[in-house]
Amino acid sequence: MTTPDNTSDAPAEQTGVAAQDWATASADPQYRAALVDLLGALAYGELAAFERLAEDAKLAPTLADKAELAKMASAEFHHFERLRNRLTEIGEEPTQAMEPFVAALDGFHKQTAPSDWLEGLVKAYVGDSIASDFYREVAARLDSDTRELVLAVLDDTGHAGFAVEKVRAAIDADPRVGGRLALWARRLMGEALSQSQRVVADRDALSTMLVGGVADGFDLAEVGRMFSRITEAHTKRMAALGLAA
Template sequence: MSDPTPPGHAVTDLLGLVALGELLAFDRIAADARLAPDLRRRAALSEMAAAEIVNYRRVADRLTALGVLPDDAMAAYVIPLQAYHDSTEPRDWAEAVTKAYVGDAITDDFLREIAVALEEPDRQLVLDVLHESRYAEFAAAEIRLAIEADPRVADRLSMWARRLVGEALSQAGRVAAADHGALTALIAASGQVEVAELFRRLTAAHTARMAAAGLNN
């Protein structure tokens, strides 16, 4: 049985959300790179920022090809996504890499789940712009190094990660309201009718990710 085809506006709405996420991630990671303790780490985070802006351009170009202005597709999501970043400004390098590790991964997990509802080339485009595993591995390694240097950091970063998840879920509600049901339509079209089950899987992946970095869920 073929996957249900989601409404066209749902596809462009999702791409607008992805595009804005990439654009804001570029801003955030480029700024966070200045918190790096040395040039090697600063360069690593700067490379991550460069990848985000390349991904933004790919999604923006696709929106244009679909006859939608990227600015229009992104507009509804500006307030909730900017609010998330404004409320989760990292204070130091350890918090910056934890935000990259936790926040970006949850977003990637969600997009990976609902991308199956898209037809090509949009499905592959969304999958292509997910963060590369080497960036997650870099961030996890930095978190473990910080904990090794000072075991007390684990509690602080665990609390920070929980705050990141709480803020992300809070703003996700505002995103859902802003998109007038587009993401709900995609979740249904992907076969993930049981939204509660979807979030259980996302939570399980998050818990495993925390443990891998030496953090307490």
């Protein structure tokens, strides 16, 4: 996994909530609402990722490749389980918390169904990497208990590493493949941004929390900066992979 080089422009200071545990932080109903949203979005994101990776495993040219994608799918399922269990622990109905994010995530996957194995690999890698970046971005804004959970899930990502080698080999063998996959990677990122913006627009409490604190209210520019950092990290990764984005 490539670590995104976003240390320079990421906010270094932690907001007050980062020093609190869940019991303290969740006394603020707005923080609580934002967290339920976040856990619901992440949980459904992982469940949908499970489903799509399992589906894309069908495109695998060999049994060993199929097993690799199935392994990623299974890892996503375990992430889902942890997030769902946390929702239950804090007294929320997981289905209800996930429901608001079904349309955006299903929309993303519907718009980005890979048409072949290489597209599936690029999607697995891009998806895994963006998810890592987002988990890392969001971790700093969370109470200590939720942060621990999010970092634990993050720690278990990076299953897509196998994809890099295979994509590189395919581009070496036929450089035209690189052009097609670069377009594909751009489409993945575009669709991810467009669905994220839909969520940002719909879910005020979540969006406000994501941009660092309730006090200052909703800061669209800061959401934009977070998206930029993630996009930039994506662009660097694609370049490293031999895909000019």
